[in-house]
Amino acid sequence: MAEPILQLSEIRKTFGALKATDGVSLDLRKGEIHALIGPNGAGKSTLIHQICGSIRPDSGTIRFLGEDMAGLDMAARVRKGLGRSFQISSLAPEFSALRNVMLAVQARQGSSYRFFRPVAGDRSLTGPAMAMLERVGLEKRAKVPAAELSHGERRQLEIAIALALEPKAFLFDEPMAGLGPEGSKRLTGFLDGLRHEAPILLVEHDMDAVFALADRISVLVYGRIIATGTVAEIRSDPEVRRAYLGDAA
């Protein structure tokens, strides 16, 4: 089997007496959606922060495309090809939707130290940015400041920004949160096709979406992965049912 795109080995992180991440090993392979689920307080956010580079693990290694990520900050990891969305939308609020995506396009082109040519009307920026907005269905709202977009539109914009980075792997942190049934369904269909562009590590609470999308699921409880497997395996795992799924499955 080919080397995984993203590989976590024995990641540990403690805050005082709390073992937030307790020896997590996990990988993300080409073409798959790997869902990470777990009850609140299981340590999902802490794990995401460590993958993205905003928290440094106490021990363990994170390899991305075969390269050790230790010592690289968030921006450097993104430049390597790790595209992420945030659990709570994180946008430039005064910028229009289009300019938010244009920022990602210019970042991918590596051209943020150009001081003279105006960005407005620069087709090499607006073209790809508009295309990304069309992909997520936000093209009619291109000129609206991010602060004035609805919650659901901001989630769409986050996805458009991640797409514009043309990453080697996506890391989506609860993209369905607050979308409502209709929005969740649409985004589920969208992510379904996206896995062939780049694999997706999906942190999500919406179990319908997870069961519909995931090739594999890992269950995180108290900082430990208690099970990894296909949808069918996870649904029938007695330990998972007890710890997390309850009667929902």
Add this chain to the structure above:
Amino acid sequence: MMAGVSRETWISAVLVALLVAVPLAATAAGEPFYVTLATRIAILALAAVGLNIALGLGGLVSFGHAAFFGLGGYVAGIFATHAFNGAPLPFGFAATTAMPVIWLVAIALCGLVALPIGAISLRTAGVYFIMITLAFAQMIYYFAVSWPDYGGEDGLSIYVRNSFPGLNTAQPLPYFLLCLGLLAAGMVLFWCIQGSRFGAALEASRQNATRLAAVGITPFGIRLAAFVISAMMTGLAGALFADLNRFVSPSMLSWHMSGELIVLIILGGKGRLFGPLAGAMVYVLFEYALGGITERWQFFLGLILLGVVLFARGGLLGLLAGKTRHG
């Protein structure tokens, strides 16, 4: 963009027309004092346009930009003194009174000094950034106070204003036009930066630095570049200011000066191209009009500033022209 000409453009045009027309009329009427007043406005506006790159676009509240303003001033003063005495500069360089050379030296020196100050200060944020930039500026202030070679606390007089090829800088009007030209150049540079890819990254770093990092742009580098460019422009204004007053003293380096530059921006409208000019006009005219009546004119300025901060966050330009929007 919006169809037609926006209100902000109209107001800006009126400000520029006033700044140009008043000195011309004053020269014709034989009232050079008003030319000097307009020159003061142009120079302070240039210094504030520089600070506006860091503060307005990048959200970096530098409380130490007087360091660069004063350094620029001392470059002009030291060159003039050495040229006057016929003594060579340190490291054996020949002194000159040619302004273009002095300006380049002032800009380069401010850039060199801003680089380490920025690199250290930008590791902090918020109130710590304000305090550490203040601390660096005060270090330079006390250095100037305690260095007797160039006047120490008493400052340094420039007996003959430095020269510019083809212009009689000793006359108020040519010197005003020179300063006006540099202000225009500074504002064009600000406008270019604001619209550029760098400007987009800088404004994003102000709005949400995490977002900037999450598209793969390290905020630190963007901020440092902005801080250095900002310092260089303020330094150039300092050199002009020293030549205007034919005098430079540690007061140009003091924290009062840093505060004054921030006040100009807040008053006019931060992050706006014409904000510093509007702020400088109001400030200098206030100082002139009320300064003649009472020594406590800054009390009334304080009231206006309070009003702007409480009721018109976009400054006077924002109050008159409305909110800016990013297309």
